[in-house]
Amino acid sequence: MTTLLPPTSxxxxxxxxxPDAAGPGLYVHIPFCSAxxxxxxxxxxKGGEEAKERFLQTLLAEVDLVAGQGGLWADGAxxxxxxxxxxxxxxxxxxxxGGIEGGISSSASPTLTxxxxxGGIEGGISSSASPTLTxxxxxGGxxxxxxxxxxxxxxxxxxxxxxGTPTALTTEQLHRLLEHLRLRLPVAPDARLFLEANPEDVRxxxxxxxxxxxxxxxxxxxxxxxxxALAFLGRRHNGxxxxxxxxxxxxxxxxxxxxxxxxxxxxxxxxxxxxxxxxASALGTQHLSAYQLTLHEGTPFGFRHRRGETLLVEEDxxxxxxxxxxxxxxxxxxxxxxxxxxxASGAHRSQHNxxxxxxxxxxxxxxxxxxxxxxxNGESETTTMTPTEPMAPMAPMAPMAPMAPMAPMAQRGRRFWNHxxxxxxxxxxxxxxxxxxxxxxxxxxxxxxxxxxxxxxxVDGVNLDRLQQRFGIDLLAQNQVxxxxxxxxxxxxxxxxxxxxxxxxxxxxxxxxxxxxxRLAVELPG
Numbered sequence: 001m002t003t004l005l006p007p008t009s010x011x012x013x014x015x016x017x018x019p020d021a022a023g024p025g026l027y028v029h030i031p032f033c034s035a036x037x038x039x040x041x042x043x044x045x046k047g048g049e050e051a052k053e054r055f056l057q058t059l060l061a062e063v064d065l066v067a068g069q070g071g072l073w074a075d076g077a078x079x080x081x082x083x084x085x086x087x088x089x090x091x092x093x094x095x096x097x098g099g100i101e102g103g104i105s106s107s108a109s110p111t112l113t114x115x116x117x118x119g120g121i122e123g124g125i126s127s128s129a130s131p132t133l134t135x136x137x138x139x140g141g142x143x144x145x146x147x148x149x150x151x152x153x154x155x156x157x158x159x160x161x162x163x164g165t166p167t168a169l170t171t172e173q174l175h176r177l178l179e180h181l182r183l184r185l186p187v188a189p190d191a192r193l194f195l196e197a198n199p200e201d202v203r204x205x206x207x208x209x210x211x212x213x214x215x216x217x218x219x220x221x222x223x224x225x226x227x228x229a230l231a232f233l234g235r236r237h238n239g240x241x242x243x244x245x246x247x248x249x250x251x252x253x254x255x256x257x258x259x260x261x262x263x264x265x266x267x268x269x270x271x272x273x274x275x276x277x278x279x280a281s282a283l284g285t286q287h288l289s290a291y292q293l294t295l296h297e298g299t300p301f302g303f304r305h306r307r308g309e310t311l312l313v314e315e316d317x318x319x320x321x322x323x324x325x326x327x328x329x330x331x332x333x334x335x336x337x338x339x340x341x342x343x344a345s346g347a348h349r350s351q352h353n354x355x356x357x358x359x360x361x362x363x364x365x366x367x368x369x370x371x372x373x374x375x376x377n378g379e380s381e382t383t384t385m386t387p388t389e390p391m392a393p394m395a396p397m398a399p400m401a402p403m404a405p406m407a408p409m410a411q412r413g414r415r416f417w418n419h420x421x422x423x424x425x426x427x428x429x430x431x432x433x434x435x436x437x438x439x440x441x442x443x444x445x446x447x448x449x450x451x452x453x454x455x456x457x458x459v460d461g462v463n464l465d466r467l468q469q470r471f472g473i474d475l476l477a478q479n480q481v482x483x484x485x486x487x488x489x490x491x492x493x494x495x496x497x498x499x500x501x502x503x504x505x506x507x508x509x510x511x512x513x514x515x516x517x518x519r520l521a522v523e524l525p526g
Contacts, residue, residue, distance in 0.1 A: 014337070014343075014345065014346025014349065015346060015497075015498070016460040016463065016497065016498075016500075016502065017349075017351075017354045017357075017358060017458075017460065019355075019358040019359065019360050019466075022157065022351070022354075022355060022358075022360045023154035023155055023156060023157035023158075023188060023191075024154060024155075024156050024157075024355070024360060024361035024362055024363065025156060025157075025158045025159075025160065025352050025355045025356075025360065025361075025362040025363075026156040026158065026159045026160070026181070026185065026187065026191075026362070026363050026365070027160045027162060027352075027362060027363070027364045027365070027366075027369055027370075028059070028159070028160070028161050028162070028166075028177070028181070028364075028365045028366050028369070029162055029163060029164065029364065029365070029366030029367055029368055029369045029418075030055075030059075030161060030162070030163045030164045030165070030166040030168065030169060030366060031055075031163055031164040031366070031367055031368075031422060032046065032047055032051075032052060032055070032163065032164050032165055032168035032169070033046060033163070033164055033165050033168065034046065034165070034168065034236065035234065035236055036234075037233060037234040037235065038233070038234045038299060038300035038301045038304075039233065039234070039293060039294075039295070039296070039299060039300075039301045041296035041298070041299055052168065052169055052173070053173070055422070056169065056173050056176070056177065058425075058426050058429050058430070059177065059365065059366055060176075060177070060180050061429050061430075062365055062366070062429050062434075062435060063180055063181060063184050063185065063365060064184060065429065065432070065433075065434055066184075066185070066363070066365070066434065067184035067185055069434075155186040155187060155188040155191070156185065156186060156187045156188060156191055156363070157188045157190070157191050157192065158191060158192045158194065158351055158352040158355070159178075159181065159187060159191050159192070159193050159194065160193075160194040160352045161174070161177075161193070161194065161195050161196065162194075162196050163196060165196065165197070165198055165201070166195055166196055166197070167195070167196075167197045167198070167201050167206070167210075171206070171209040171210070171212075171213065174213055175213060178193075178213060178214070185363075192216050192217060192351060192352070193213070193214050193215050193216055193217070194215070194216075194217040194218075194219065194350075194352055195210060195213075195215045195217070195218055195219070196219045196221065197210075197218060197219070197220055197221070198220070198221050198236070198237065199220055199221070199222060199237040199241050199242045199244075199245035199246075200236050200237040200241055200245075202220070202244075202245035202248055202249060203248075204248060204252075207248060207249060207252040208252065210252075210254075211252055211253065211254065215254060216254060216255040216256065217254065217255065217256045217258065217287075217350070217352075218249055218254045218256070218257050218258070219258040219259070219260065219287075219289075220242075220245055220246060220249065220257070220258065220259045220260070221235075221259075221260050222242045222245075222246065222259040222260055222261060222280075223235055223260060223261060223262045224239070224242075224261065224262065224276055225239040225242050225243060225275070225276050225279045225280075226239055226272055226275070226276065227239050228267075229265065229267075229268070229272065230242075232265060232266070232267075233262060233265065233293075234300075242259075243279065243283065246259055246280075246283045246285055247283060250283070250284060250285065255348075256286045256287050256348045257285050257286060257287070258285065258286070258287035258288060258289065258350075259280060259285050259287075259288055259289075260288075260289045260290075260291065261276055261277075261280065261288065261289070261290045261291070262290075262291055262292075262293050263290060263291070263292055263293070263318075263321045263322075263325070264292040264293045264312055264313050264317075264318045264321060265293045265311065265312060265313070266310055266311050266312060266313065267313075268313055268317075268321065270317075270320060270321065270324060273321050273324055273325070274324060274328060277324070277325060277328045277329055277332070278328075278332075280329075280332075280334075281328070281329060281332030281333065281334060282332075285334075286343065286344040286345075286348040287334075287341070287342065287343050287344070287348050287349075287350065288329060288334050288341075288342045288343075289340050289341050289342070290325045290329075290340055290342070291340055292318060292321075292322070293311075293312060295311060295312065319511065322511055323507075323511065325342075326507055326510070326511070327507075329342045330342075335459075336459055336507075336510065337349050337458060337459050337460070338353075338357065338457055338458045338459070339457045339458075339510055339511075339513055341353065356372075356454075357454040357455070357457065357458060358451075358454070358455075359372070359374070359413060359447060359450070359451065361373050361374060364417070364418065365418075366418065366425075367418055367419060367420060367421065367422050367425040367435070368417065368418060368419070368420040369417070369418050370415065370416070370417045370418075371415070371416050371417070372413055372414070372415045373413060373414050374412070374413045374414075375412045375413055375414055375441075411444040411447065411470060411471060412441070412442060412443055412444060412447065413441075413442045413447055414439060414440070414441050414442065415439065415440050415442060416436055416438065416439035416440075417436070417437055417438055417439070418435045418436060418437060419435050419436075419437040420437065424437070444471055444524055445522075445523075445524055447470075447471070448467070448470075448471040448473055448522050448524065449517070449522045451467060451470070451471075452467070452475065452517050452520065452522050453513070453514065453517040456503075456505050456509070456513045456516050456517055457505075457510070457513040457514070459504065459505070459510065460502060460504065461495065461502040461503050461504030461505055462475060462502060462503040462504075463500055463501075463502055464476060464500075464501040464502065464503055465500045465501055466500070471524060472524065472525040473522065473523065473524065473525065475503060475520070475522070476503070478520075478521045478522070478523060479520050479521055482519050482520060482521075483503070483520070486509070486516065486519065490506055490508050490509070491505065491506055491508055491509035491512070491516060492504065492505060492506065492509055492516070493506055
C-alpha cells in the first residue's frame with residue numbers, strides 16, 4: 001500500500017511533535033478587554049481596577065479549589081464539583097519578593113477559522129487553536145456536578161495566559177497570579193510562559209516587565225497593518241503602532257514573538273493581504289497565526305450579518321487568500337506547521353497549542369476555560385453533567401523545555417469546561433464549588449477520529465504507527481482505495497522519519513483537512 005503514496009517531507013525540516021514526551025499544559029483565561037471587537041465570541045468584558053482585582057482574587061480561589069482536590073494531575077484522584085467544598089479564602093496570597101521563572105503566548109483570536117471548501121473536495125477547515133471536533137458520547141444529566149478525573153503524572157511544562165487581554169492586569173497582579181500558580185500547582189521550574197498582548201499596550205517598560213515575569217513567547221494581536229482594515233475590525237491600534245510594537249518586542253529579546261493576522265473580511269483583496277504578509281515577514285517575527293474571519297451569533301458582526309450586511313468575501317477568494325498565505329509566508333521563512341500557524345523553525349512552533357492537537361492533557365483555569373484529561377481504561381464513560389452554556393473554544397500556544405516522558409496515553413478521555421459567564425463562574429467559586437459548566441467523555445472511537453482529524457490539520461500528518469499503538473487502527477489498510485485516490489489527486493503523501501510512518505497532507509490537502517477525514521474510515525478493531 002505504501003508504494004501508492006508519493007513520499008513527502010516536512011516543510012521546516014523540524015522533528016514531529018512528541019506527545020508522549022510532553023508534560024500537560026496549563027491555561028489561564030483573563031477576560032478583560034479595553035474594547036470588545038465586533039467579531040469576538042470569547043468570554044470577555046470591560047472593567048475597572050476594582051473589578052480586575054476582585055476577578056484576580058476569585059481566580060486565585062479557583063486555583064486553591066483545584067489544588068485542594070488532591071492531585072488531579074499527579075495521582076489520578078478524582079474531583080467532583082459537588083464535593084469541592086474545601087476552604088477557599090478570597091484574600092490575596094503573600095507577594096513574594098525576587099525573580100520569577102517562566103514564559104508565554106499565542107493566537108489572540110483562535111476561534112477565527114480559515115476558508116470552507118478549498119480545492120476540489122467539498123468541505124473546509126476549522127482553525128480553532130483548540131480541538132473543534134467534540135463528539136457527544138451519551139451526554140446526560142446527574143445531580144451533583146461533574147466528576148473530573150485525571151491520570152497524568154508530569155508537571156505542567158507550558159503555562160499560557162490568554163483572554164481577553166491578560167495584560168489588562170498590572171504586572172504586579174500578573175506576578176501574584178504566577179506565584180500562586182507555582183505555589184499551589186505542579187508547574188515545572190522551566191515551564192514555558194506564553195502571554196497575549198495588544199499592540200497599543202506595548203511600550204519599552206511593559207516589555208521589560210513581561211520579560212522579568214519570565215515570558216518567553218509573546219503573541220501580539222496585530223490582525224492587520226492597514227488602518228482601514230483595523231477600523232473595520234474594531235481594533236484600537238493603527239498600522240504604525242502595530243509595526244512599532246512588533247519591532248520593539250523583537251528587540252526586547254523574547255524567545256519567540258508571534259503576531260496574529262485576520263483575512264477574508266469584506267473588501268479584503270489579494271493585494272492588501274500580500275502587503276500584510278510582506279510586512280509581517282519583513283519584520284522578522286518568528287511565529288504567525290493567520291485566521292479567517294468567522295461570524296458568530298450574538299456578536300455585533302453576527303447581528304449585522306443577520307440583517308443582510310455583507311461582511312465576508314466570497315468562498316473562492318477566501319481559498320485564494322489562504323493559498324497566498326501558505327506560499328508567501330513560506331517563501332518569507334515562515335513555514336506552515338498547522339492550517340493557521342507558521343513558524344520560522346521547529347523551536348518556534350507553539351508547544352502549548354500542539355498539545356491540544358495531540359491529546360496531551362491540559363487544565364484550564366478561569367471563565368470559559370477548557371480542560372482535557374485522559375482516563376484509565378477501567379473508568380466509567382458515563383457523562384455526569386449536561387453543558388449549561390455553549391462551549392467556547394480556548395485561546396492558547398509556545399516552545400518548551402524537554403520534560404520526563406509521561407506514561408502512555410489512555411485510550412479514553414474527558415473534556416470539561418468552566419462557566420462562560422463571569423457571574424456564574426464567580427458564584428460557583430464563592431460557594432466553594434469548582435466552576436464546571438459541563439463535560440463529555442470521549443471513548444476510543446471519538447479520540448481516534450479526533451486524532452486523525454487534528455493530525456491532518458498539521459504538516460506532520462498522522463503518525464500511523466502511534467495511531468495503531470494507541471487504538472489498534474491500521475489506517476492505510478482500512479482505506480487503501482480512498483488513500484490511493486487522494487494521493488493521486490495530490491492531497492496526501494507518505495513520509496518516513498525516525499523509523500515512523502506519517503500520512504501527511506500536501507499543501508493542497510492541508511487546505512481541506514477537515515474534508516479529508518470525512519473521506520476516511522477510522523474504525524476500531526473488532
